[in-house]
Each structure stands twice: as C-alpha cells, then as structure tokens.
Amino acid sequence: MASPGSSRQTKPVHILFVGAGAVGCFYASRLHHPSENIFVSLTARSNYEAIATSGVTLETRSFGNYTFIPYAVFPSISAAVPNSSPPPSTTLTNPASSKAPPEDGWDYIIVTTKALPDRSDDAALIAPLVSSKSCVVLIQNGVGVEDPYRKRFPQTPIVSAVTVISAEQIRDGVVRQNRWTRISLGPYGSGLEGRRSRNGDGDGEEASEVVRRGGERTAELARWWTELGGLRDAETHTELELQTIRWHKLCINAAFNPTAVLSGGRGNAEQLEDGELRRHALGVMDEVWRAAPAVLGKPFPAHLASPERIVRSTERNAGARPSMLLDWEAGRPLELEVILGNPVRIARAAGVEMPRLQSLYALLRSMQAARERKKGREKL
Structure with a gap:
C-alpha cells in the first residue's frame, strides 16, 4: 500500500x-x-x-x-x-x-x-x-x-x-x-x-x-x-459489476423494507420468525434472482450470497429495523420507485415480469397516497 x-x-x-x-x-x-x-x-x-x-x-x-x-x-x-x-x-x-x-x-x-x-x-x-x-x-x-x-x-x-x-x-x-x-x-x-x-x-x-x-x-x-x-x-x-451489486442488494431491500411496513412494523430478523413471511421474503429474492440475468445479460456470479445465505445472515442481525419502516413511522416519503417501481419497469422492458415486487409496489404506493390524502384533509 x-x-x-x-x-x-x-x-x-x-x-x-x-x-x-x-x-x-x-x-x-x-x-x-x-x-x-x-x-x-x-x-x-x-x-x-x-x-x-x-x-x-x-x-x-x-x-x-x-x-x-x-x-x-x-x-x-x-x-x-x-x-x-x-x-x-x-x-x-x-x-x-x-x-x-x-x-x-x-x-x-x-x-x-x-x-x-x-x-x-x-x-x-x-x-x-x-x-x-x-x-x-x-x-x-x-x-x-x-x-x-x-x-x-x-x-x-x-x-x-x-x-x-x-x-x-x-x-x-x-x-x-x-x-x-x-x-x-x-x-x-x-x-x-x-x-x-x-x-x-x-x-x-x-x-x-x-x-x-x-x-x-x-x-x-x-x-x-x-x-x-x-x-x-x-x-x-467495472460498470457492469457495480450494477450487478446494485441488483444483488435489491434482494435485501425489496424483500425486507416493504414487508416491514406491510407486516405492521416487524424488523428484518423478526419477519423471518414467521413461516409465511419467511416464504414471502425468499420468494421476493428469488424473483430478483430470476430477473437480474435478463437485465444484466448474465447471472449473478457464484460468490454473491444466495437468498438462503442472505436469510441466514439476516437472522443473526436481531433488532434491525429497515430504513423504509423508520421513514413510514416518521411520516416521511418512502423510496418506492428505486426499490420497487424501477426494478419492475426495468425487468419488464427486458421481458421479465416481477409480480411479487409489483404487488408490494402497488400496495405501498396506495397506502402512502391514502395517508397523504388524509393529512391533506386534516389540514383543511
């Protein structure tokens, strides 16, 4: 050095x-x-x-x-x-x-x-x-x-x-x-x-x-x-390697951040204690895993953690509360487009649908819009 x-x-x-x-x-x-x-x-x-x-x-x-x-x-x-x-x-x-x-x-x-x-x-x-x-x-x-x-x-x-x-x-x-x-x-x-x-x-x-x-x-x-x-x-x-890292991190962000809000405030590790939420998180990650090769032109490299490894690592990080949940509880806007909307649109343009991410996106966008309409009415 x-x-x-x-x-x-x-x-x-x-x-x-x-x-x-x-x-x-x-x-x-x-x-x-x-x-x-x-x-x-x-x-x-x-x-x-x-x-x-x-x-x-x-x-x-x-x-x-x-x-x-x-x-x-x-x-x-x-x-x-x-x-x-x-x-x-x-x-x-x-x-x-x-x-x-x-x-x-x-x-x-x-x-x-x-x-x-x-x-x-x-x-x-x-x-x-x-x-x-x-x-x-x-x-x-x-x-x-x-x-x-x-x-x-x-x-x-x-x-x-x-x-x-x-x-x-x-x-x-x-x-x-x-x-x-x-x-x-x-x-x-x-x-x-x-x-x-x-x-x-x-x-x-x-x-x-x-x-x-x-x-x-x-x-x-x-x-x-x-x-x-x-x-x-x-x-x-390289440019391609960095975009691959972005899509791989999406496995974590898209699975746990939206679910923390929709599950009533459960942190990442706590979500995995629930059998159905665990299946849901793995399903979201698998969806990203399948879409990425169509977007990037090649599969995720073998050294990147698989969904199963991500889940095992997440289980050890007890008490973690994702940023989207903190933003929701504070009444701040959510990073819906870059974590959910953009991936869905980019994958669709590459010929791949992401139904789990699309559902999360639609539900959270509707929840956020409803809350903002309520706040608007309360100010009147």
Whole structure:
C-alpha cells in the first residue's frame, strides 16, 4: 500500500456531500484530509445548526470516537453554489459555517440523500453545483438511480456507489456506526458496459470516454478512502459489476423494507420468525434472482450470497429495523420507485415480469397516497 503522503494533491480538492445523514457524515469524515489537500464540505438541513456549531460527533465501532469538522457547512444547495452569493452571515462560532464555496467549483459532488424521483428532480437541484471539472457520485439505494443524472449531465463523469453499513444519526450532529463499512464504487455510462448511449445518437466513443473518466475518478476516491480514510473495504468495480451489486442488494431491500411496513412494523430478523413471511421474503429474492440475468445479460456470479445465505445472515442481525419502516413511522416519503417501481419497469422492458415486487409496489404506493390524502384533509 502506498504511504499516505503519496496521495497528497498538488492542488486543493473540494468535495461536497449533498445530504448530512448518518451515511453521508460517516463517509465524509473518512474522506476529509486537509493535510493532504482534500477538503470535504456538507449541505445540511434539519441538523445544520448542530453541525455548523460543533461539527459531527462520530461514535464508531471501526475507528473509535472522534469529531469531524468539515471544511464548510451550508444550509442548502443554493448556498453551496460557487460565486452565486457572499457567504451567509451567521452568529455560529464554527468557522465552517461562514466559509464560501470554492470559486473554481466542486471537484466531487457526492449525493447521499434518499432517492425520491417521484418527489423531486435531484439532478436538477444539484445542476448549479456541477461544472466542467465536477464528478457526480451517487451513494444511494435501489436501481435506476443514475439515469436522471446521466440524462441531465451527458458529459459529466458519474460514479455509482453501493454501501453495506449499519449507521444511524442518534441526534442532530451525532452519528453512531454499528457494523460494516463496505462501499463499492464503479463508473456509470448508460447502465451496462458496451451499451450505446440511450439518447439514440449512437455515439459509442463519446459514451466510452465518459466511462473512462468515471473509472479514473472511481479509482481516485477508492484510493483516498483506503489509504487515508482507513476503509479496508472500499472496492472498485467495472460498470457492469457495480450494477450487478446494485441488483444483488435489491434482494435485501425489496424483500425486507416493504414487508416491514406491510407486516405492521416487524424488523428484518423478526419477519423471518414467521413461516409465511419467511416464504414471502425468499420468494421476493428469488424473483430478483430470476430477473437480474435478463437485465444484466448474465447471472449473478457464484460468490454473491444466495437468498438462503442472505436469510441466514439476516437472522443473526436481531433488532434491525429497515430504513423504509423508520421513514413510514416518521411520516416521511418512502423510496418506492428505486426499490420497487424501477426494478419492475426495468425487468419488464427486458421481458421479465416481477409480480411479487409489483404487488408490494402497488400496495405501498396506495397506502402512502391514502395517508397523504388524509393529512391533506386534516389540514383543511
């Protein structure tokens, strides 16, 4: 492994995390190394004041307890746009709360917010941040999350990322990391290696160049996280390999997240104690397992955990409550499109129906719409 000094940048690198939840704050903290000319900033919303005042307190299983003071903290995306306005006036004592965005733009824009394409066009929201030097990185759940960004930024390198981490923000500005730190990274061109651009112009060389640049950025990020941030399991992949990992993780997300809501609040391990729910979870995973080869052009590789292995591992993680259940209980929108809707539509376009996922999607979308109608009536 190269020494940390070998990663030092001759010019400052400015990285902006859009989203200051548990996952974003953890990975941002392992990427921020001012001594190596790598500066990480955050946009925050409800926890802005806490982070702008005291930074982020991290209680981690992997690295002990420490405080992450970002280079700058912004209360919104618009406040992080370079050269758009002077830094906001503030009475907060942390210097990070009064720093302006870098004048020459962001080198990396890392999106860690929930993917809710039915609620907002996040690619449009971050567009003012993106310049010719920028790379967009998406650390989000589900499949099909990259497509809106590729359509809006056809020439911009995009890195797609999948995480396996157990982390929670136990209060504003305080993050607890419980288990795992794996992050898998890969470039994104148009979805699969060798596929020509989706906009119909057939410019394969142009698409390949975007993937090549995305591959360079993928390797750079992984090197920083590994050599400087101490993440032993920051892994790089080809475009096809990364999409395969996305579809494989869907086995877990599509099986347990929706079922936690529809079963009345049962966590992942608790679901498996019920015989019928166990059969249901395995059925959802098998459906993803059958659909993936039609979408990806090849079966899941043998080293990826089978549905049976996933179930055995899940049984040992007692007490885990999936994010979709937490969002439902808090009255927040659910990641229905990227975890259920997109897979159903993508598989259908490849000639495969996914009836179990389609049923989960239809039921949860109807439940969410009914709850929102009720809330609307209560406000009248």
